[in-house]
Amino acid sequence: MLFAVQQPWFLFLITFTFCQPHPSSSSNHSTYYHNQHQHQVDHRVHVHHASLSLSSSSAFPSPPNIIVMLMDDMGFGDLGINGDPNYDTPNLDALASQGMLLTNFYSSSPLCSPSRASLLTGRLPIRNGFYTDNVDGRNSYTPQEIVGGISDYELTLPELLSFGSHYHSALIGKWHLGHRPQYLPLKHGFDMFWGSTNCHFGPYDNKARPNIPIFENNNMVGRLFEDFAINKATFTSNLTQIYTRKALEYIQSNIDSNNRPFFLLWSPDATHAPSYRSEKFINSSRRGSPYGDALVELDSAVGQIVQLIQSNPRTANNTLIFFTSDNGAALVSKNDAGSSGPFLCGKQTTFEGGFRVPGIAWWPGKIKSGSKFHKAASFVDLFPTLLDLAEVPLPTDRDFDGSSLAPFWLSQTDSQLNSAPDRPIYFYRGNRLMAIRYGLYKAHFWTWTNSWAQFKTGIDFCPGSxxxxxxxxTPSNYTSSPRLFHLGRDPSEHYVIPVNSAEYKTIIPTFFQLYQNHSDTLIPGEPVLNWCDNSVMHWSPQGCEEYNKCLPVPPSNPYKCEWPH
Amino acid sequence: MLFAVQQPWFLFLITFTFCQPHPSSSSNHSTYYHNQHQHQVDHRVHVHHASLSLSSSSAFPSPPNIIVMLMDDMGFGDLGINGDPNYDTPNLDALASQGMLLTNFYSSSPLCSPSRASLLTGRLPIRNGFYTDNVDGRNSYTPQEIVGGISDYELTLPELLSFGSHYHSALIGKWHLGHRPQYLPLKHGFDMFWGSTNCHFGPYDNKARPNIPIFENNNMVGRLFEDFAINKATFTSNLTQIYTRKALEYIQSNIDSNNRPFFLLWSPDATHAPSYRSEKFINSSRRGSPYGDALVELDSAVGQIVQLIQSNPRTANNTLIFFTSDNGAALVSKNDAGSSGPFLCGKQTTFEGGFRVPGIAWWPGKIKSGSKFHKAASFVDLFPTLLDLAEVPLPTDRDFDGSSLAPFWLSQTDSQLNSAPDRPIYFYRGNRLMAIRYGLYKAHFWTWTNSWAQFKTGIDFCPGSxxxxxxxxTPSNYTSSPRLFHLGRDPSEHYVIPVNSAEYKTIIPTFFQLYQNHSDTLIPGEPVLNWCDNSVMHWSPQGCEEYNKCLPVPPSNPYKCEWPH
Known part of the structure; x- marks a missing residue:
């Protein structure tokens, strides 16, 4: 092993130069960081120097540009390279062939907002607050009526990249970490934002619920359905085209004028139901559905972005692309959903279909072409890995849930690559630890799909299974005898290992210990998804006057959000 | 389109030179062919000349060597390239990358013997007799007590290859088309046979049921478990090593001494439960199971065979390899089974998991590297395709169920390749037409997994589904309103298209017509899988004296076989 995974020695040096005691309250931003942020230019110069001095003493290459392509509800099985028989993703398949395919990669939640929060904070939702305790073991997210959003205490990936290595950061696409002014991307590390704060699925009517705005930085520039058309009947919209053009422009502007590395979170949502594709992609998929067409359009966009990266010497060998999805396929949407491939159930569940997502890491010359990373890893590992590759130290003032895989991902042999130590993956649903994966085994301490009442209305997270x-x-408590599966020979979680088998008895103590250790040491964050209030909806977002899009704000009436799943 | 698919013009010339009226009885071999077979050398010279004259007038390359690698119960989802997250098949994945991957390829039965019979005769089991009508809609095969086997009337692939283009043919591995002397491979076109006639799963004890013999040509050379060890407790055997060595020797002998093209049917059975692997492959798989190890060993064997082919100029560019499996994954064996990938159920069923199988066609310089064939095709199409590539005309004295795909497979563009016309795929279970696929739609006229009685004993062909x-x-008759699926957007057959939908009403008439046309014109062959008799078991196969392996033959007592599935 080339480097200590958790704490390369140089991190200690650097943390000394800028880390300060963290605040006791999770509702306040780190004072030190906040001060730095307010004096961003000075600070950046300072840290940039520190970073440069690091470069010379580490074996990592200079900080690369980083593009995280974060899809919405795209399933593991949607990619040709992951076995979709339709092979509608030639550009993604090529990206994986030229880079590294992650076969055991997980989101950190089976639902959008908590998962995205983990990707950007390196911390499980239970820590960063993206959960509810209104009811035990329920998924929650950020609908328009949500009061909460990402805490100022959290240090996001773009904040740390900017702070530590002088990155310029942009979010193009969906945010979903809170839409009130204090939660918007530019308040949490991004230098540029163009996209939506919430889902496009509605129903929105500007009466009971306003249409979702598209923001440019902190101001709205129009509303979905009004100014940015989505036709839910024909499954058409130009949004992917726009998000792609914005991404290309952003990359080009960095090529043209910027000496700083950039971080782009490209987060289109065309594969979230109702899926959409632009006119010219109608009937473009072998899959033969709007969802398939949306996939083809996104794949085509990936091709364009990669082509731009490859066409310029300033980006060609100095850009890391990581492609993934925020959670598993939303099988609840049936024919308008992605594919879980061989995995059980989909979005909302703690089975493999809810968490196992596509993972491709592409960095020509650095990440071995055609390699495959088979170790279990998740969003909370991606976070320290990207920081490590960007030569940014992980803050020491708080707990993170993952560790850097950079030394392994940069290996030039498959055996080195896959010599990364096993690490546990924690499958939470809301405030409840439902399952743990470790090595090839996965133990379910709780199981649940959804309630009979919901299921009987046709809401099915496990169609066909x-x-x-x-x-x-019915939520089933197996904490005294977890349901154990071997994901190597049984990736579909079909064959429970008998409780009285020798294998079970050998393996299960490790899981009890993992469960206990994790539960004993975890300090949950304040939940930010408990409270709703219709007055916080997008009635009159900043900038609405300019576009004549202001709507009357109803009086505030906070209530505990209902989370049925 | 370069050639007429069904009947290139030159076929008419050639059929004139050697085809004769076919016999009225299916129990007799074609008189003409039989005569030719008895005077094989003279005949071959004759046909070889005809074939040579053909070569000069056709656009096909000279007849290639043909290797069909036919796996046993290997599932579609077992290959890395088909999405298995364990990626235990690097050599197969490379074979597909260098050749053509078939994403919509089907066996012609969800069970071994009928499927293999279709591959070797180009005719559905209902035509070639590999079915039973003891009970309607039941799968059947050739256990040891089966009286029947492949009819002399059938013209097998090796017979036609030998007959038409002077091929030398070998079967190494499992036969399974009948084990009584008249049904053995050398009586049906193969020039060499080394392997077993039946499954290794038993139970065999030499008392109620003799251990299965291994044959060399027409004589037994030992018995499984006795002379060719299979340890069912440790899942170990050297059989794959032996089958591989035999294949390498056979190919080398053709390289060394033979000017004739060769046809090798390589048919190892290590992935049929109980799976087995040799000592050195124990714990070799990421899957972490004997089945996974068996897969790794077979994959390694494929690598060795390909390497030998590539290493010699006499074979390097003149050998077609086709890799497939006899039916879908035997999910009934749970952890000792393959993977159906995203498909519903497995072996024994007429859902996708029962029929969709791996398909790889590899022929450097002729079949485009990295191409993918997406059109639905099956074993009965492979038969005329291989004959076409071998410049052997399809006999005109009988009905065949498929048509040649050679002109498409030899295309050098993806669009030409996939311009092959849609053709219906018929999913039979025994004597019952259960389902039809056409284009991206599949209509189930009948559905059934297995009986409640069987299911309650733990026999489950659809675990987890x-x-x-x-x-x-319960066998469910939907012939008046077939259950329709769209396999593009719903490859898992989870979402029935509503009977009252516009889509259903538009599509379903085509299926009624296909069903009617097929049923009206089909003349079923005599079923060969109706009768059983303990006296026909391998008590004293030819050659047993030499090895002191003869067992007393019980008196004949024919009875109708029981087929519960």
């Missing part, structure tokens, strides 16, 4: 005692409609 | 009205345990 039924595993006795596993795909349960 | 349940689709209301589809994975039924």
């Amino acid at each position: 039924f595993v006795q005692g596993i795909t349960t409609h | 349940f689709v209301q009205g589809i994975t039924t345990h």
